[in-house]
Amino acid sequence: xxxxxxxxxxxxxxxxxxxxxxxxxxxxxxxxxxxxxxxxxxxxxxxxxxxxxxxxxxxxxxxxxxxxxxxxxxxxxxxxxxxxxxxxxxxxxxxxxxxxxxxxxxxxxxxx
Amino acid sequence: xxxxxxxxxxxxxxxxxxxxxxxxxxxxxxxxxxxxxxxxxxxxxxxxxxxxxxxxxxxxxxxxxxxxxxxxxxxxxxxxxxxxxxxxxxxxxxxxxxxxxxxxxxxxxxxxxxx
Numbered sequence: 001x002x003x004x005x006x007x008x009x010x011x012x013x014x015x016x017x018x019x020x021x022x023x024x025x026x027x028x029x030x031x032x033x034x035x036x037x038x039x040x041x042x043x044x045x046x047x048x049x050x051x052x053x054x055x056x057x058x059x060x061x062x063x064x065x066x067x068x069x070x071x072x073x074x075x076x077x078x079x080x081x082x083x084x085x086x087x088x089x090x091x092x093x094x095x096x097x098x099x100x101x102x103x104x105x106x107x108x109x110x111x112x
Numbered sequence: 113x114x115x116x117x118x119x120x121x122x123x124x125x126x127x128x129x130x131x132x133x134x135x136x137x138x139x140x141x142x143x144x145x146x147x148x149x150x151x152x153x154x155x156x157x158x159x160x161x162x163x164x165x166x167x168x169x170x171x172x173x174x175x176x177x178x179x180x181x182x183x184x185x186x187x188x189x190x191x192x193x194x195x196x197x198x199x200x201x202x203x204x205x206x207x208x209x210x211x212x213x214x215x216x217x218x219x220x221x222x223x224x225x226x227x
Contacts, residue, residue, distance in 0.1 A: 004154075009152070032214075034215075036218075041121075041220065041221075041223075042220050042221075043116070043203060043205075043218030043219050043220045043221055044155070044203070044205075044216075044218040045218070046215060046216075046217075049215065090154050090155075092154075094214060096214075099157065099160075099168070100155075100157070100214070100216060102154030102155050102156070103154050104152070104153055104154050105152070105153065105154050
């Protein structure tokens with residue numbers, strides 16, 4: 001069975017500081033992994049996706065994530081937080097590309 | 113290219129009333145999903161369509177929820193009768209069948225409040 005655990009429902013960082021949002025997955029086969037961002041009153045927007053081509057994945061808005069099989073993790077990072085990064089972030093796992101399982105989300109607050 | 117369109121964006125009803133949500137996916141996206149998103153939670157799949165066929169509706173509460181996608185394009189999700197616990201955001205997403213990853217594109221959602 002597939003599942004995703006996002007540690008930390010709320011994360012606060014200062015503007016310009018490193019952003020680290022944690023995601024651990026459970027999957028019986030090599031998974032597809034995704035990070036989505038959701039701004040208030042909007043739908044989810046894809047940040048990046050892991051497709052097994054490279055373990056370090058770069059996405060939009062300066063975000064990147066590293067797939068670590070040994071740790072079953074796919075943490076999202078950004079070197080320098082911007083005020084516009086304040087949003088809800090969701091990690092998702094899929095084995096077949098049809099059924100997505102989302103984590104419970106992490107709310108990111110950026111402090112000026 | 114237009115994104116996934118959903119209407120209405122907000123709906124307030126009293127319990128026991130019926131309600132319907134509409135979704136128009138991205139043109140050419142044959143796969144359509146309806147998700148339920150409770151406050152502070154991630155989206156949970158209700159139903160997935162491949163064209164007009166519901167291929168996964170195992171999580172749809174069939175006693176009060178129904179969905180249709182008659183012509184394989186736009187879709188309607190209905191609740192009858194609504195209960196207080198149905199207050200949530202209902203998200204529609206679509207994906208291109210030729211994409212093996214099944215990357216999903218989401219609409220803005222319909223926020224339902226049941227009083």
